[in-house]
Amino acid sequence: MAIADTAGHAPHTGKPTGLGRWLFATNHKDIGSLYLWFSFIMFLTGGVMALAIRLELFSPGLQFWQPELFNQLVTLHGLIMIFGAIMPAFNGLANWMLPLMIGAPDMAFARMNNWSFWLLPPAALLLLLSFFVPGGAAASGWTMYAPLSTQMGMGMDMTIFAIHILGVSSIMGAINIIVTVLNLRAPGLTLMKMPMFAWASLITAYLIIAVMPVLAGAVTMVLTDRHFGTHFFNAAGGGDPVMYQHVFWFFGHPEVYIMALPAFGIISQVIPTFSRKRLFGYTSMVYATASIAILSFMVWAHHMFTTGMPATAQLFFMYATMLIAVPTGVKVFNWVATMWQGSLTFETPMLFAIGFICLFTIGGLSGVILSVAAVDTQLQDTYYVVAHFHYVLVAGALFSLFSAVYYWFPKMTGRMYSERLGKLHFWWSMVWFNVTFFPMHFLGLAGMPRRIPDYALQFTDFNSLATIGAFCFGLGQLIVLYNLLISLRRGPPAVEHPWEGAQTLEWRIPTPAPYHSFVEAPEVDADDNGVIHAVRGGTHH
Amino acid sequence: MQTTVESRHYFVPEPSHWPIIGSLALFCMGLGAAFAINEMPVGSFVLAAGVALLVWMLFGWFGDVIREGLRGLYHAQEDMSFRWGMGWFIFSEVMFFGALFGALFYVRVISLPELGNMQHKLLYPEFVPSWPLVSGPGIQATYEAMQAWGLPAINTLILLTSGATVTWAHWGMLRGHRRVLSNGLLLTVILGVVFLTLQMWEYSHALHELNLTLASGAYGMTFYMLTGFHGLHVLLGTLILAVVWLRVRRGHFDERHHFAFEAAAWYWHFVDVVWLMLFVFVYWL
Numbered sequence: 001m002a003i004a005d006t007a008g009h010a011p012h013t014g015k016p017t018g019l020g021r022w023l024f025a026t027n028h029k030d031i032g033s034l035y036l037w038f039s040f041i042m043f044l045t046g047g048v049m050a051l052a053i054r055l056e057l058f059s060p061g062l063q064f065w066q067p068e069l070f071n072q073l074v075t076l077h078g079l080i081m082i083f084g085a086i087m088p089a090f091n092g093l094a095n096w097m098l099p100l101m102i103g104a105p106d107m108a109f110a111r112m113n114n115w116s117f118w119l120l121p122p123a124a125l126l127l128l129l130s131f132f133v134p135g136g137a138a139a140s141g142w143t144m145y146a147p148l149s150t151q152m153g154m155g156m157d158m159t160i161f162a163i164h165i166l167g168v169s170s171i172m173g174a175i176n177i178i179v180t181v182l183n184l185r186a187p188g189l190t191l192m193k194m195p196m197f198a199w200a201s202l203i204t205a206y207l208i209i210a211v212m213p214v215l216a217g218a219v220t221m222v223l224t225d226r227h228f229g230t231h232f233f234n235a236a237g238g239g240d241p242v243m244y245q246h247v248f249w250f251f252g253h254p255e256v257y258i259m260a261l262p263a264f265g266i267i268s269q270v271i272p273t274f275s276r277k278r279l280f281g282y283t284s285m286v287y288a289t290a291s292i293a294i295l296s297f298m299v300w301a302h303h304m305f306t307t308g309m310p311a312t313a314q315l316f317f318m319y320a321t322m323l324i325a326v327p328t329g330v331k332v333f334n335w336v337a338t339m340w341q342g343s344l345t346f347e348t349p350m351l352f353a354i355g356f357i358c359l360f361t362i363g364g365l366s367g368v369i370l371s372v373a374a375v376d377t378q379l380q381d382t383y384y385v386v387a388h389f390h391y392v393l394v395a396g397a398l399f400s401l402f403s404a405v406y407y408w409f410p411k412m413t414g415r416m417y418s419e420r421l422g423k424l425h426f427w428w429s430m431v432w433f434n435v436t437f438f439p440m441h442f443l444g445l446a447g448m449p450r451r452i453p454d455y456a457l458q459f460t461d462f463n464s465l466a467t468i469g470a471f472c473f474g475l476g477q478l479i480v481l482y483n484l485l486i487s488l489r490r491g492p493p494a495v496e497h498p499w500e501g502a503q504t505l506e507w508r509i510p511t512p513a514p515y516h517s518f519v520e521a522p523e524v525d526a527d528d529n530g531v532i533h534a535v536r537g538g539t540h541h
Numbered sequence: 542m543q544t545t546v547e548s549r550h551y552f553v554p555e556p557s558h559w560p561i562i563g564s565l566a567l568f569c570m571g572l573g574a575a576f577a578i579n580e581m582p583v584g585s586f587v588l589a590a591g592v593a594l595l596v597w598m599l600f601g602w603f604g605d606v607i608r609e610g611l612r613g614l615y616h617a618q619e620d621m622s623f624r625w626g627m628g629w630f631i632f633s634e635v636m637f638f639g640a641l642f643g644a645l646f647y648v649r650v651i652s653l654p655e656l657g658n659m660q661h662k663l664l665y666p667e668f669v670p671s672w673p674l675v676s677g678p679g680i681q682a683t684y685e686a687m688q689a690w691g692l693p694a695i696n697t698l699i700l701l702t703s704g705a706t707v708t709w710a711h712w713g714m715l716r717g718h719r720r721v722l723s724n725g726l727l728l729t730v731i732l733g734v735v736f737l738t739l740q741m742w743e744y745s746h747a748l749h750e751l752n753l754t755l756a757s758g759a760y761g762m763t764f765y766m767l768t769g770f771h772g773l774h775v776l777l778g779t780l781i782l783a784v785v786w787l788r789v790r791r792g793h794f795d796e797r798h799h800f801a802f803e804a805a806a807w808y809w810h811f812v813d814v815v816w817l818m819l820f821v822f823v824y825w826l
Contacts, residue, residue, distance in 0.1 A: 016556050024556035106553045108622040111602070115560035122568030129572075154579040161571030168567070171633050179625040183618065184551065209633045217640025224766065227578045229756030232644055235664075236679025238759030240652035247640055520550065 015515050023118075026110035028095050029412075029513065034117050035092025036405070040481070042084030042124060043398075047474050049077035054436075054470040056453050057463050070453035071139035072155075076127060078142025079159070082259065083166045084124050086397045090262040091116070091173045093404050094201040096412060098177065100506035100513060101195050101530060103186025103522045103538060108179035112172050119169035126162040130155035141451055143252065146233030146244040150225045157226070160219045167212040174205035174212075181205075186505070186538070188524040192286065195504050195530030196279065199286050200265025203293045207254045207261070210297075215251040218244065242307050249300035257296045259393060261289055263360075263400035264331055267353050269504065270403050271335050272529065274350035275342030276501040281334040282528035288327035288334075295324045305373045306380045314373040321371035328364055332357060347499070348422030352403035355430050356396060363391025366441065381451070384444025390437045399429070402480065409487070410494030414512030417491060421483040428476040435469030504530040514540035552614045559602040566594035603784075610801075611793065620800055627804045631811050634774070638815055641767050645822060648759040674760040685751040686760060689824035692743045696736055697820050700775075703732035704813045707782070707806050714799055719789070726786040729809070733779035740772050767823055774812045781805045 016024070025031050052073050056064050065073065095113065099106055107113045130137040135153020138144065149156055181202045185194060222244070224230040231237020233244045264285075272279045279285065301309060301317040335357055344350070366388040370376050379385060402425070409417050439462035444450075448459045455463065494511050505524060509517050522538025569591030576584025609615065615623075649672055655661070656678050657670035668678035673686030687693065710725025712718075747753040747764075755765045785805045788794065794802060 020556060023561050024558050026554050026556050105551045109626060111554050111557050111560060114557065115563055118561050118564040119567060122564050122571070125568065126571050126575075154575055154581070157575040157578060158571070161575055165567050165571055171630075175626050175629045175633075178629055179622050183622050183625055209629055210636055213633045213637035214640040214643075217637050217644075221641075221644060221766075224755065224762070229754065230762035230766065231680075231756075231758050232648075232762060234679075235652070235656060236758075237756075237762065238648055238653050238656060238670075238674055238678060239762070240647070240655075243644060243647045243652060246647065247643060250640075250643070516553075 025114050025117075026106070027515065028099050028106045028110065028113065029515065031107075031113050031117050032092045032094075032096030033412075035088050035095055035120075038117070038120055038124075039085045039089035039092060042080050042088070044477070045124075045128070046077050046080035046085055047477065049073045049080065051470060051474050053077060054467040057455070058467040059464065060455050060457055060460055062454060065453065067453050068136060068139055071141070071451065072131065072137040074451050075138050075141050075144075075159075076131070079127060079138075079162075080124070081393070082142065082255070083163075083170075084120070084127075086259045086393065086401075087170060088117075088120055089401050090201075090204070090259070090397075091170070091177075093266070093401070093408075094177050094197075094262070097408060097506060098180055098198060098201060099184070100411070100509065100517055101504055102181065102184065102189055102198055103505055103518050103524060104180055104184035105516070105518050105521070107176045108184055109172075109176050113176050116169050116173040116176065119165050119172075123162040123165040123169065126158045126165070130158040130162075133158065143245075143248060144219065144222065145248070146222060146225065146241045149222050149244075150233055157223065160223050163219050164216055167216045170208050171212050174208035177201050177205040178209070184521075186518070186522050186524050189505070189526045189530070192283065193526040193528060193530065195265075196268035196282070196285055196289075197262070197265035198530070199289055200261045200263075200268070203289050204258050204261045207258050207293055207296065211251040211254040211258075214247060215255075218247040218251065221247070242304070245304050245307055246301070249303045250297070252303065253300040254293070254296040256389075256392075257292055259397045261292065263356065263397050264289060266400045266404040266407075267335060267356055268331075268529065270349050270353040270407050271338050271357075273407070273499050273501040273503075274347060274353070275339045275344055277338055277342040278527075278531060279334070279529040280337035280340075281330070284330055285334055285529075288330040291327040292324060295320065295327070299324065302371055302373075302376070305376045318371055318373045322368060325364065325368050332361055332364075347406075348417070348419060348426055349403045349407035351423065351426040352399045352406065355426065356399040356403065359391055359395030359399065359433070363388055363396060366391065379444060381449055382444035383440040383448045383450055386450050387437050387440035387444060390440070394437070395433055402426075402429075405480075405484070407499070408506070409484070410498040411506055411511055411513055413488055413491070414494055415487050415491030416494045416498065417487040418483050421479055425476060425479040425483065428479065429473060432469045432473035432476060436466050436473055437469075439463075439466050439469075503532060505532050505535070508532055508535050509538075509540060516541050552609070552616075552619050554605075554609070557602075557605065559598050559605065562594060563598045563602070566591045566598055569594060607788070607793070607801075610798070615798075615800075620798075623800045623804070627807060631807060634811065638767075638770070638818075641763070641770065642818065642822070645763040645767065648763065653759060672760070674758055677758070680756075680758045682752065682757070684753045684757045684761065687743065687747055687751065687753070687764065687824060689820065692739055692746075693820060693824040696739055696743075697816065699732050699736045699739070700813050700816050703729045703736070704810055706732065707809050711802070711806055714794065714802060715796060717796055723786065723789050726782060726789060730779055730783050730786055733775055733782065733809075737772065737775055737779065740768070740775075764823055767819055771812065771815050771819055774815070778805070778809045778812045781808060 021030060022034060025034065056070055095107060133154050135155055137155040138152060138159040140148035140152065181198050221232040225232050225234060231239040233239050233241045268279055268285060299317055299321045301313060302321045305314055370379055370385065370388055406417060406422055443459055443462050446459065448455055496511050497507055517540045518538050519541060520537060520539045523536045524532055525534040526532055569587050573584050573588030573591050577588050653670040653674065656665060657668055665678035675685065676683040706725050706728040710722050710729065713721025713725055753761050755762055782805050785802050788801065
């Protein structure tokens with residue numbers, strides 16, 4: 001343009017200080033850390049709600065909460081965990097690691113990146129404040145089905161606006177990820193060579209952009225039904241409450257993969273590192289991830305087998321759902337094949353990754369069982385469904401996040417976490433997770449409905465067991481908090497290359513990662529799954 | 542073209558206070574709107590404060606971006622990022638309209654015929670499904686549908702013409718004909734304003750003479766929601782084009798560096814395509 005300014009063009013070297021560093025951040029590492037800490041706080045917040053739910057369910061009858069508050073807790077637990085904990089955590093990891101893994105100087109839109117993050121606390125605040133307005137928080141379940149959601153108090157309106165804000169945040173975050181991956185890769189790192197984590201983040205971001213606007217549309221229709229006289233979900237004006245479910249699940253099913261695909265990406269980095277082998281079947285992993293994403297758009301009505309639809313439609317959605325098990329199976333077998341004859345060691349990230357594979361497979365298989373329309377008619381809205389999705393979201397998404405945080409902790413902070421505490425955290429979580437959620441399969445098969453604060457006497461034993469498990473599991477998460485905090489301050493300095501099996505680009509830069517890494521794009525000689533043979537150029541400060 | 546050395550330095554902006562102001566704005570807007578629609582005190586003030594903050598933020602933020610562009614901080618790679626970003630943003634908008642069109646098709650193809658079938662005779666004995674719906678099933682008031690071949694057809698012509706004028710302006714940009722560029726843009730903005738004016742006139746006609754409101758059941762709700770959100774997008778597009786026109790008048794852009802113009806034009810064409818869908822499925826068929 002008119003005035004050439006090469007001085008302004010070269011990146012600044014200083015590291016901002018004070019509160020402004022976080023409030024005005026444009027550095028992907030700072031924003032990534034904000035995302036991760038925020039999501040951990042939301043994880044604890046949603047976790048406390050989960051414990052409140054389990055407390056009430058420890059024994060039959062109403063002990064602690066009225067049914068209204070119980071339903072509010074169930075709703076907010078779901079919303080907070082999905083939109084406040086899991087999605088931001090994956091976004092935070094993508095923020096931190098993507099530029100390092102693909103040799104980019106930062107995210108493509110660094111300022112917008114800041115806005116993506118800083119929209120989250122206001123949205124979370126709106127959700128949490130809604131507990132204190134007349135009528136309390138939304139009590140419709142996280143799915144906000146009409147006509148429940150078209151009837152509640154103003155807490156529902158706050159939830160709707162919070163979802164709009166969360167949507168804006170995640171769409172901007174997703175655009176940032178896509179553009180970074182497509183446009184900012186280091187020369188030599190072609191698409192079919194880049195790390196699986198980059199692929200998973202890219203495809204997840206695509207899903208987010210495709211479905212978050214649909215959720216925005218659905219809740220907007222709820223809003224106008226509530227306040228502006230429309231009849232989208234009301235038969236009196238020619239609408240249909242079932243339509244809400246169709247629109248919602250068109251968002252909701254891809255959303256499931258938004259929370260699962262990045263986990264697959266993380267596991268595909270961790271397993272090869274600790275198996276000291278290359279990822280088995282890299283190309284098939286890429287295609288499997290893409291097929292899961294495409295298929296996720298045509299299975300939504302399997303959430304609605306009991307709400308009434310033609311048998312032909314039921315069959316279509318049933319088979320389409322089962323089809324997803326194929327690419328997912330490809331992934332599980334590829335991970336197992338990667339470990340096959342590897343020189344395995346079992347550091348904490350690897351433990352969580354193996355735990356992920358075992359438990360996610362259980363959750364995946366119970367998903368296949370639920371996909372059978374005839375079976376689902378029995379199991380719809382029972383604790384079997386609760387068991388199923390907690391196997392994929394807690395043992396799936398959450399375990400992969402722990403794996404990732406332990407795996408990249410030395411690179412992020414320059415310090416080592418305590419391996420002893422890490423292993424304790426893993427085994428503790430592994431045991432108590434199963435104590436909490438495995439009995440729910442039996443409860444569901446025996447017919448215990450979900451989202452109800454009371455239950456029949458014969459369900460008492462398993463419920464008490466699940467509550468004990470949940471409190472122990474929750475307590476165990478303080479181990480990781482303690483471990484991270486203590487290691488941040490007093491952990492032994494991390495060596496330059498803490499995992500000798502790790503071969504991706506982020507392990508080729510100094511530890512801890514310099515504040516401005518790859519100010520100049522490096523040229524890399526790369527191989528499948530981002531394995532780097534040689535790096536030329538690429539400066540940091 | 543850029544030299545290799547130059548394109549290797551990707552522009553990373555300095556820390557900025559605009560995003561956090563934007564977050565505060567959206568928080569006020571969300572909270573204020575929730576209070577306002579529930580007739581709670583101070584709701585509308587908080588909402589207005591949020592809107593004001595947002596407008597301030599947009600001026601400040603885009604101002605920074607324009608200044609950075611003028612200082613020559615954006616090169617080929619940054620330009621490509623902007624293009625990808627705008628493309629994906631428009632895709633997200635497409636999906637938003639997809640949800641509303643999905644609702645339109647659902648009520649027309651599934652819920653209305655179902656409400657008129659034998660099983661629902663007990664509930665709505667009088668109801669005969671038709672499109673456009675003129676009353677019922679549970680609504681007593683009658684209303685009329687908007688005719689396609691009056692104002693809406695004229696509006697279609699206006700938007701299609703504006704698509705041509707913005708392309709004419711682009712042609713002027715690419716060949717360095719500033720006059721063509723400026724006039725083409727101004728003409729597009731004027732056509733946008735004319736469209737919006739006619740649309741408001743149409744709404745007033747619908748409200749007062751056809752008795753058609755948001756609460757008029759399946760036809761009224763899909764009509765107002767789809768045309769209303771489209772109208773908001775035309776308004777936004779017109780504002781964007783007006784800003785680009787003002788920048789052209791100040792001598793911004795040249796043959797190679799004019800992403801803002803292209804983004805505005807893409808957005809305008811997107812709004813145009815949505816209108817064509819609306820004209821076919823809301824007004825005509």
